Amino acid sequence: MARPPAPLITLGAITDAALDLVDETGDFSLPRLAKRIGVSQSSIYNHVAGREEILELMRRRVLELSPRPPVDGLPWETALRTLVRSYRDGFTRHPRLAPLLVLQTVMDTEVIAMYEELAQTLERAGFSGRDVLSAISTVDAFAIGAALDLAAPEVVWAPPSPGYPALVRALGHAPSGAQRAREAFEFGLDVLVAGLRGRLHAGG
Numbered sequence: 001m002a003r004p005p006a007p008l009i010t011l012g013a014i015t016d017a018a019l020d021l022v023d024e025t026g027d028f029s030l031p032r033l034a035k036r037i038g039v040s041q042s043s044i045y046n047h048v049a050g051r052e053e054i055l056e057l058m059r060r061r062v063l064e065l066s067p068r069p070p071v072d073g074l075p076w077e078t079a080l081r082t083l084v085r086s087y088r089d090g091f092t093r094h095p096r097l098a099p100l101l102v103l104q105t106v107m108d109t110e111v112i113a114m115y116e117e118l119a120q121t122l123e124r125a126g127f128s129g130r131d132v133l134s135a136i137s138t139v140d141a142f143a144i145g146a147a148l149d150l151a152a153p154e155v156v157w158a159p160p161s162p163g164y165p166a167l168v169r170a171l172g173h174a175p176s177g178a179q180r181a182r183e184a185f186e187f188g189l190d191v192l193v194a195g196l197r198g199r200l201h202a203g204g
Helices: 011-025 030-037 041-045 051-065 076-090 095-101 109-125 130-149 165-173 177-203
Strands: none
Touching (some): 011 051, 011 095, 030 041, 051 095, 051 109, 076 177, 109 177, 130 177
């Protein structure tokens, strides 16, 4: 009897299987990944060096899920909004990946290219020196936080009654779930851009 064909392992298949595990459990391991694909763990090592490379493959996939339009020639505020929105939107399908990515050095060249665009945008705005990286770090923290918010439960705050009147009033005016996360992101993006603009004016 002919032997069944060996499972085809590709970088895409490894990335997809790892993302499925992260979506389901919030993490992945090489043994569980091998079991999900239906191969031995050593077979995976024939294609990737290990966990760090798989994380970088997933980081690139998130970026590919929301292709960013060209920002050359756009006003810096418009360009910044475009880059931040594209980064956050990429996490829409895989928000549970965000906590894993913040623990690892960014190495993927496609992702680095996005940060290069961000650095160029900030320089065009008028930032220079160490302020450029400080601004990038601030933008990054906001975008990752917004991505984490996508994985929040439908009800984020449940203050006991009675008490906490200010929070209860705020909750009474706010939507829940995905709509709350979207509105919070747009609000935060406005605040972020206004703060950067204010910093430029104060420095000038």
